[in-house]
Structure formats: structure tokens, C-alpha cells
Amino acid sequence: MKKLSLSLAALLLLSGAAMAETVKVGIAAEPYPPFASPDAAGNWVGWEVDMIGAVCKAAELECEIVPVAWDGIIPALTSGQIDAIMASMSITAERMQTIDFSNKYYNTPTVVMGPKGVDMTATPEGLAGKIIGVQVSTVHEAYAQKHFAGTAAEIKIYQTQDEANQDLAAGRIDATQADSIALDAFLATPEGAACCESKGAVADDPDVLGLGVGVGLRKGEDDLKAKFNAGIAKVLEDGTYDAVSKPYFASSIYGG
Amino acid sequence: MFALAAASSLELLQFSPPGWGANLLRGLVNSVLIALGAFGLGGVIGLAGAFGKLHGGPVTRDLLAIYTTVVRAVPELVLILILYYAATDAVNRLLLGAGFDRIQISGFAAGVLVLGVVQGAYATEVLRGAIQSVPAGQIEAARAMGMPPGLLARRITLPLMLSAALPGLANLWLIATKDTALLAVVGFGELTQETRQAAGTTKAYFTFFMAAGALYLALSLGSNALFRRLERFARRGERA
Amino acid sequence: MTRGFWMPHRIGMAALALAIAVWCGVSLRWDWLPEYLPLAAMGLWRTLWIMAASVVLGMALAVPLGLAQAAGPWWLAWPAQAFCTVIRGTPLLLQLWLLYYGLGSLFPGIPWLRQSDLWPILRQAWPYALLALTLSFAGYEGEVMRGAFLGVPKGQLEAARAMGMPRATLLRRIWLPQAVARALPTLAGETVLQLKATPLVATITVVDIYAVASKVRQDTFLTYEPLLLLALVYMAVTGLIVLAFRALERRGPARR
Numbered sequence: 132m133k134k135l136s137l138s139l140a141a142l143l144l145l146s147g148a149a150m151a152e153t154v155k156v157g158i159a160a161e162p163y164p165p166f167a168s169p170d171a172a173g174n175w176v177g178w179e180v181d182m183i184g185a186v187c188k189a190a191e192l193e194c195e196i197v198p199v200a201w202d203g204i205i206p207a208l209t210s211g212q213i214d215a216i217m218a219s220m221s222i223t224a225e226r227m228q229t230i231d232f233s234n235k236y237y238n239t240p241t242v243v244m245g246p247k248g249v250d251m252t253a254t255p256e257g258l259a260g261k262i263i264g265v266q267v268s269t270v271h272e273a274y275a276q277k278h279f280a281g282t283a284a285e286i287k288i289y290q291t292q293d294e295a296n297q298d299l300a301a302g303r304i305d306a307t308q309a310d311s312i313a314l315d316a317f318l319a320t321p322e323g324a325a326c327c328e329s330k331g332a333v334a335d336d337p338d339v340l341g342l343g344v345g346v347g348l349r350k351g352e353d354d355l356k357a358k359f360n361a362g363i364a365k366v367l368e369d370g371t372y373d374a375v376s377k378p379y380f381a382s383s384i385y386g387g
Numbered sequence: 388m389f390a391l392a393a394a395s396s397l398e399l400l401q402f403s404p405p406g407w408g409a410n411l412l413r414g415l416v417n418s419v420l421i422a423l424g425a426f427g428l429g430g431v432i433g434l435a436g437a438f439g440k441l442h443g444g445p446v447t448r449d450l451l452a453i454y455t456t457v458v459r460a461v462p463e464l465v466l467i468l469i470l471y472y473a474a475t476d477a478v479n480r481l482l483l484g485a486g487f488d489r490i491q492i493s494g495f496a497a498g499v500l501v502l503g504v505v506q507g508a509y510a511t512e513v514l515r516g517a518i519q520s521v522p523a524g525q526i527e528a529a530r531a532m533g534m535p536p537g538l539l540a541r542r543i544t545l546p547l548m549l550s551a552a553l554p555g556l557a558n559l560w561l562i563a564t565k566d567t568a569l570l571a572v573v574g575f576g577e578l579t580q581e582t583r584q585a586a587g588t589t590k591a592y593f594t595f596f597m598a599a600g601a602l603y604l605a606l607s608l609g610s611n612a613l614f615r616r617l618e619r620f621a622r623r624g625e626r627a
Numbered sequence: 628m629t630r631g632f633w634m635p636h637r638i639g640m641a642a643l644a645l646a647i648a649v650w651c652g653v654s655l656r657w658d659w660l661p662e663y664l665p666l667a668a669m670g671l672w673r674t675l676w677i678m679a680a681s682v683v684l685g686m687a688l689a690v691p692l693g694l695a696q697a698a699g700p701w702w703l704a705w706p707a708q709a710f711c712t713v714i715r716g717t718p719l720l721l722q723l724w725l726l727y728y729g730l731g732s733l734f735p736g737i738p739w740l741r742q743s744d745l746w747p748i749l750r751q752a753w754p755y756a757l758l759a760l761t762l763s764f765a766g767y768e769g770e771v772m773r774g775a776f777l778g779v780p781k782g783q784l785e786a787a788r789a790m791g792m793p794r795a796t797l798l799r800r801i802w803l804p805q806a807v808a809r810a811l812p813t814l815a816g817e818t819v820l821q822l823k824a825t826p827l828v829a830t831i832t833v834v835d836i837y838a839v840a841s842k843v844r845q846d847t848f849l850t851y852e853p854l855l856l857l858a859l860v861y862m863a864v865t866g867l868i869v870l871a872f873r874a875l876e877r878r879g880p881a882r883r
Contacts, residue, residue: 200574
């Protein structure tokens with residue numbers, strides 16, 4: 132009797148593991164337009180949200196979008212709360228020590244944004260004596276610490292890029308460094324258009340800025356990685372990538 | 388100019404899109420649900436802890452003392468981070484080590500667990516003080532008449548200690564509702580997080596934070612009124 | 628006393644705790660400590676002075692708030708009561724964000740602000756943190772002080788008034804000292820609560836010890852070590868606060 136119930140239990144556990152499991156894809160809980168932001172009805176919309184749907188469909192995965200705080204998204208992945216990260220996370224050597232990445236699905240330049248009318252270049256000299264705001268745990272924070280910390284007056288760390296943009300509009304910081312598309316989205320808003328303008332792209336540093344944005348995965352999940360890579364390749368091939376990008380961007384952001 | 392600002396603020400707060408009112412209310416419901424869960428869990432832990440401190444062995448009492456001291460000395464935000472990330476990681480590692488699959492702990496469950504553990508430490512002290520205030524004579528009389536301990540707890544101790552515990556419990560409930568705001572830092576979609584998202588997307592920071600403040604205030608005023616009535620009910624029959 | 632504390636089961640538990648501590652020290656990663664020690668020291672200093680300053684200023688504000696509610700005319704008592712109710716009814720995190728980001732979002736509409744003398748203060752984050760924590764402490768202590776003022780035996784006040792003591796002197800010599808003396812025993816606990824409120828200032832870019840621990844977490848991707856050390860630091864500071872207040876109480880006049 133005991134053997135029967137034990138084997139039944141084992142069968143149930145195995146069958147549970149064999150069933151198609153939902154892949155929990157983590158996105159940042161903070162708004163990051165135009166990639167992912169909540170709308171007034173509480174749904175997440177944006178290019179990245181659409182792309183998650185497209186890639187998962189192409190990879191034949193059942194994906195569930197789970198918003199997680201950005202500064203805890205990697206621990207959430209490693210501890211198992213989510214199974215993948217598609218939150219505009221750049222592929223960097225430093226992150227590769229802890230997690231694995233799929234192939235990239237976009238790559239855009241990094242720019243510095245500053246107040247209108249102020250002379251500023253996106254270089255250590257141009258930002259001398261300025262207060263720079265960056266989002267915590269991003270490649271931009273790493274870049275600013277590495278290149279600008281020597282000359283800048285202060286580097287302030289914000290929980291979200293949004294808050295950094297707010298403080299730039301309020302005048303509390305002199306510049307912010309972030310992804311060009313995210314900053315363009317801010318400059319398209321009335322507040323952004325009134326206060327600020329782009330000061331140009333920063334000098335590239337692939338070690339810090341990474342090799343594009345990929346899907347973050349736990350180390351050892353080669354199966355899932357292969358599936359995501361297949362999905363990304365498929366959407367690039369069959370034109371879904373361009374179809375998804377069309378409403379958002381004038382040209383492809385896949386990058387070189 | 389103020390009228391214009393006020394009109395646009397009200398528009399942002401409307402119930403249906405493009406107003407964000409529904410999001411905020413949904414966040415409020417989440418906050419209340421988590422607070423209820425945490426308060427309940429805290430109450431259960433607190434009862435167990437209070438009985439443990441009063442009737443338990445020396446090791447139990449010391450462990451409970453460590454538990455309450457640590458929780459009361461470490462900020463809730465740090466405890467939330469520790470329980471949310473480190474504890475779930477540890478649990479999953481144990482499960483993997485034992486050969487089971489990872490368990491997925493939903494954000495809601497994690498929030499309730501974390502805040503419940505924090506509430507439990509404070510509730511232990513509140514309930515312990517309340518149980519100790521039950522007149523010893525009543526308990527002795529019940530024991531003398533041969534009442535079994537379970538019946539004694541249910542019929543005598545708990546009803547009598549309720550009126551002494553209520554002010555402390557009311558305070559704990561308010562703390563629970565406000566501590567749910569800290570879950571915004573781990574990204575859970577309760578009222579403060581919804582407010583931050585709405586403010587971030589629309590840039591109307593002032594409007595939304597004031598609205599959220601009004602909602603929290605309504606919650607705490609309502610809770611105060613509710614607890615006043617509960618206290619009157621619990622004190623029925625007591626000398627004024 | 629010492630003999631009674633070290634009962635057999637306590638010795639066993641202490642040995643177990645020591646074993647756990649040694650295991651942690653050996654098997655967890657602590658190599659990041661030397662690099663971050665100076666930053667951690669500065670963060671700890673910030674935590675301590677923000678806590679101390681907000682307690683002192685908050686207490687200074689709480690006394691008039693309590694007095695207004697206990698003895699003031701309705702046009703003083705009602706605003707004081709409303710202030711305490713609002714502060715105690717809303718989360719500190721929300722108050723903090725309202726002050727920093729909410730006010731900050733109004734700045735672009737007031738262009739002359741940047742030329743004013745207040746600008747250097749309005750620009751930085753710590754004044755807002757200090758203000759929010761002070762107001763919060765004042766809100767809670769105002770309620771405590773109200774109870775303390777009302778708790779002073781009425782007979783004393785009536786006797787003083789019967790003897791013709793002017794109201795200011797009555798307040799200064801009898802009412803205030805006794806009310807403060809009634810509130811002091813709770814001050815140790817309230818200070819600990821204030822310490823526990825300080826981590827929230829990290830969300831508005833003030834670099835306190837919690838923010839330093841967050842930075843370590845982001846840079847090293849470690850989950851346990853920074854958080855455990857942070858918890859230990861807070862427990863140590865709490866212990867110091869409790870000891871300090873106990874020493875102060877002993878030095879004061881002997882209580883009946």
C-alpha cells in the first residue's frame with residue numbers, strides 16, 4: 132500500500148514537471164516608454180511587450196508577463212521567481228558572470244540629455260562639474276561611474292529613469308544618460324520638449340555598455356535559451372520584427 | 388490657472404481610461420488585501436508567540452525573544468528585502484536540493500508572508516500583554532471547575548483579552564496598511580506602486596501623490612471608526 | 628544576574644550562534660568589504676545624523692503641536708489635530724515622494740526659482756529627506772505630547788492658577804517640564820522607530836547605509852551578504868540607542 136501511494140506521488144510530481152509550464156517573463160515594474168509602460172487600464176503596452184508576445188509565439192512558449200522591481204530583477208531571476216528577463220537589459224560581461232543571455236533583439240545608442248540652451252557635450256570634459264543622474268543597476272550607471280565620475284560633480288542614482296528625467300526637468304540635475312529611444316520618448320512629451328534636449332551620443336564602450344539587449348536567463352537553462360534564440364531568429368526572418376516595430380519606430384532598432 | 392490645473396487633474400483621476408482612477412483603486416484594493424492577509428497572519432503568529440512566551444519552555448521563550456527583538460530592531464524595508472529575495476532563494480535552493488521543482492511564490496503571497504512575519508513580532512508583544520491582563524482569578528476558577536485548557540482559552544482567555552488587545556491591534560492594523568507602501572520598492576502593484584507608475588507615465592506627480600494620500604487617509608480614518616466600534620463591542624459589560 | 632543569564636540552554640544556543648557566524652564568515656563572500664568600507668562609513672554617518680536631526684527638530688515641533696491640541700483655541704487645535712491625523716494616516720514613503728518628486732514636478736513652472744538663494748538647498752535631496760522625517764516624527768510625537776500634556780495632574784495647574792501665576796510661567800515651570808518628563812520614557816522607542824524609517828530616504832537619492840548596501844547588491848549581484856550585514860548594522864545601532872537612553876535615564880533625577 133505504501134509503495135503504491137509513493138509511486139502515485141512520484142507519478143504526479145513527474146507529470147507535473149512534464150506539463151507545459153508557463154514561462155514567467157519579468158519586465159521592469161517601472162514605466163519605460165516606449166518599450167514597456169502601463170496604460171490607464173492597467174495593461175502593459177509598448178514595443179517590448181509586443182515583442183515578448185511575438186517571440187514567445189514564434190518559440191512556441193506559453194509566456195506570462197510579470198512586473199518586477201528593476202533593481203531586484205536579477206535576484207528575482209536567480210531565485211526562481213521569474214524564468215526570463217525581457218526588460219531592455221543589456222548583455223554585459225559583468226552580468227554574464229551571474230546570468231546567461233540569449234542573442235540580442237535590439238541595440239540602440241546611448242545618449243546624454245541636458246537642459247535646453249546649455250552648452251554640453253556627452254564627454255567627460257563636457258560634463259565636468261555637472262550633476263549627472265542615472266538609473267540604478269543599469270549600464271548607464273556603470274558607464275557614468277567609469278567615465279564621468281572623475282570630472283562630474285556628482286552622480287545621483289535613481290530608482291527609475293523616469294525620476295531622473297523628472298529631476299532634470301526640475302533642475303536638480305544637469306544631465307542624464309540613458310538609452311536614446313527611451314530619452315526620445317521623454318523628449319516627445321510636453322514636459323520633455325519644454326525643458327530638455329539631447330546632447331549627443333556617448334563614446335562607445337562595449338565592455339560597459341554591452342553588446343545589445345538580450346533575454347536574461349538563468350545559467351544552465353540551455354533548453355530555454357535555445358528556444359528564445361529560435362524565437363528571436365524567427366521573428367527577424369519572417370518580418371514580424373518589422374511589423375511590431377512599425378507603430379513605434381521609423382527604422383529598425385536591431386542595430387549592428 | 389488653478390481651475391485649469393484642477394480640471395486636468397480631475398481628468399487624470401477619472402475612473403475609466405484615459406483616467407487612472409481605476410488603477411489607483413485597484414492598487415488600493417491590493418493594499419487592503421495584503422494588509423488583511425498580513426494582519427491575519429501576524430495575529431496567528433502573535434497568538435502562538437504570546438502563548439509560547441507565557442507557557443513555553445526556556446528555549447522557546449528565548450527563540451521568540453530573538454525573533455521579536457530582530458524584527459523590532461531591523462527596518463521593515465530591509466526585512467522585506469531579506470524575506471523577499473534571500474528567503475525565497477533559500478527555500479527554492481532547499482527544494483531543488485531535495486529534488487523538487489522550484490515553487491513560484493506570487494508577489495501577493497510574498498508580500499503577505501513578509502509583512503505577516505513583521506506584524507507577528509509586534510502582535511506577540513501586544514497579545515502577551517493582553518493575555519497577562521486577564522484576571523487570574525477567572526482562570527483559576529475555570530481550572531478549579533475542571534475546564535480543559537482548550538475550552539478555557541476559547542471561552543475565557545480570548546474574549547477577555549480582546550478588549551485589552553484592541554488598541555494595540557488597531558495600531559498594528561494601521562501599521563500594516565502603511566507598510567504595504569514599502570512593497571512598492573520591490574515592485575508589487577499596490578497603491579503606492581500604481582501611483583508611482585501613473586505619475587511616471589503622465590508626469591503629473593503632484594496630482595497622483597495627493598490622490599494616493601487622500602486614499603490612504605480615507606482608509607485609516609475608516610479603520611479608526613471601525614476599531615472604535617469594535618472596542619465598544621468588546622468592552623460591553625465592563626465597568627465604564 | 629550573570630549566573631542566571633547563562634543557563635545551560637543559553638550556552639548551547641550561544642555556541643550554535645557562534646558556529647553559524649563562523650560558517651557565514653568562512654563560506655559567504657566578503658571580499659567586497661574593503662572596497663566599500665569608506666562609502667559604508669559615510670552612509671552610516673548620514674543615517675545617524677538624519678535620524679538624530681529629525682528626532683530633535685521633530686520633538687521641537689511636537690511640543691507646540693501637542694500644546695495646541697491640549698490647551699489651544701480651536702483655530703490652533705484643529706490644524707494641529709489635522710496635521711497629526713494626516714501624517715499618521717499616510718505612509719512615510721508617500722510623504723517622502725510627495726515632497727521630493729511632487730514638489731519637484733512644480734519647479735519647471737516657477738522659472739525664477741533657479742536664480743533665488745534657496746535654489747542650492749532646493750536642488751539637493753537631503754533637505755527633503757530631513758523635512759519629511761521631521762514632519763513625520765512631529766506628527767506622531769504631537770499625538771504623544773497631547774496625551775502627555777493632558778496627563779499632567781490638573782490639580783497642579785489649578786493650584787498655580789489659583790495662586791495667580793501668569794500662564795506663561797505656569798507653562799514654563801509646571802506644565803511643560805512635567806509633560807516632557809511623561810513623554811521621555813517613550814523617546815527611546817520612538818528614536819528606534821525613526822531609525823527604522825531612515826532607509827526610505829534612499830529612494831530619493833540620499834546615500835545612507837541602506838543605499839550603500841543596495842549599491843553593493845547591484846555591483847556584486849550578491850543576495851545574502853549585503854543584506855545580512857545591513858541587518859546587523861541596524862541591530863547594532865538600535866542596541867546603542869537603547870543603551871544610550873538607558874544611561875541618560877540613570878543620570879536624570881531619581882524617579883519616585
